[in-house]
Amino acid sequence: MRLKDKISIVTGAASGIGMATSINFGRQGAIVIAADIDLEGAKRTAEKLEQEGSIGIPMKLDLSSLAEVKRFINQVLERFENVDILVNNAGRFSTLPILEMTEEEWDGVMDVNLKGTFFLCKEVLPNMIKQGYGKIVNLSSLAAKRGGVTSGINYAASKAGIFSITKCLAKFAAPYGINVNAVVPAFCDTNMFRSLPKEKIENAIKSIPLGRPARPEELADAILFLASDEASYITGEILDVNGGVLMD
Numbered sequence: 001m002r003l004k005d006k007i008s009i010v011t012g013a014a015s016g017i018g019m020a021t022s023i024n025f026g027r028q029g030a031i032v033i034a035a036d037i038d039l040e041g042a043k044r045t046a047e048k049l050e051q052e053g054s055i056g057i058p059m060k061l062d063l064s065s066l067a068e069v070k071r072f073i074n075q076v077l078e079r080f081e082n083v084d085i086l087v088n089n090a091g092r093f094s095t096l097p098i099l100e101m102t103e104e105e106w107d108g109v110m111d112v113n114l115k116g117t118f119f120l121c122k123e124v125l126p127n128m129i130k131q132g133y134g135k136i137v138n139l140s141s142l143a144a145k146r147g148g149v150t151s152g153i154n155y156a157a158s159k160a161g162i163f164s165i166t167k168c169l170a171k172f173a174a175p176y177g178i179n180v181n182a183v184v185p186a187f188c189d190t191n192m193f194r195s196l197p198k199e200k201i202e203n204a205i206k207s208i209p210l211g212r213p214a215r216p217e218e219l220a221d222a223i224l225f226l227a228s229d230e231a232s233y234i235t236g237e238i239l240d241v242n243g244g245v246l247m248d
């Protein structure tokens with residue numbers, strides 16, 4: 001088992017890549033804290049984990065609020081001594097055109113994707129530093145590299161910020177035995193992808209050399225690798241998992 005007894009937080013665990021990651025982690029022996037703003041969804045993920053004989057604890061987390069992030073971490077640390085793995089997977093999508101962008105929509109996406117990710121890392125890091133061990137995996141997006149075509153400018157910018165956060169934290173945390181990396185999906189068959197208009201989905205699929213969107217489990221496998229000790233010498237890496245859509 002690659003993650004035996006590792007205390008792991010997976011955000012956005014109620015669906016898609018977060019759910020697949022939670023299940024994958026559970027199969028590798030991790031204790032999975034399935035965190036999501038959608039508590040009922042997080043409970044369903046935890047139930048799936050339990051059905052497989054894994055340990056899943058559903059917890060409510062609203063990443064858009066710093067007070068909520070602090071409350072969540074206090075709750076986690078009250079129950080567990082350490083956090084070994086943090087997967088910042090939760091994300092809020094936007095497709096609002098540039099000339100229609102509002103302050104509310106800009107802030108809403110930034111608050112979840114960028115501010116929430118950073119402050120959750122900030123709250124978890126003292127514990128990882130104390131134990132001299134930690135793995136952080138952040139989810140970015142092809143939109144950050146290529147410019148949002150189907151996605152909004154706020155979403156693309158928030159995901160580009162993930163690159164900077166990943167590299168800054170990787171440098172800061174390396175002396176403490178903590179690895180920080182990012183995974184970059186392009187098109188993955190989840191609710192977020194399916195929320196796009198049919199024509200955009202068809203065009204997206206046509207652009208993928210491997211000829212199909214990723215399955216959530218394929219992202220989960222890349223996340224598992226970076227969260228495991230097999231990736232002990234990898235930090236600050238931005239890993240594309242995109243079926244060949246962008247080869248850079």
Ligand SMILES: NC(=O)c1ccc[n+]([C@@H]2O[C@H](COP(=O)([O-])OP(=O)(O)OC[C@H]3O[C@@H](n4cnc5c(N)ncnc54)[C@H](O)[C@@H]3O)[C@@H](O)[C@H]2O)c1
Binds near residue numbers: 012018
């Ligand atoms: N699916 C794709 O094609 C694709 C492409 C590029 C990047 N991504 C990224 O992958 C990650 C996972 O997305 P997915 O495709 O599984 O989508 P998804 O919509 O299935 O899952 C996103 C999860 O995030 C949760 N969430 C949203 N706002 C939250 C908040 N304020 N606090 C806590 N949780 C919140 C949702 O409840 C949901 O469970 C996201 O960061 C997304 O941006 C996905």
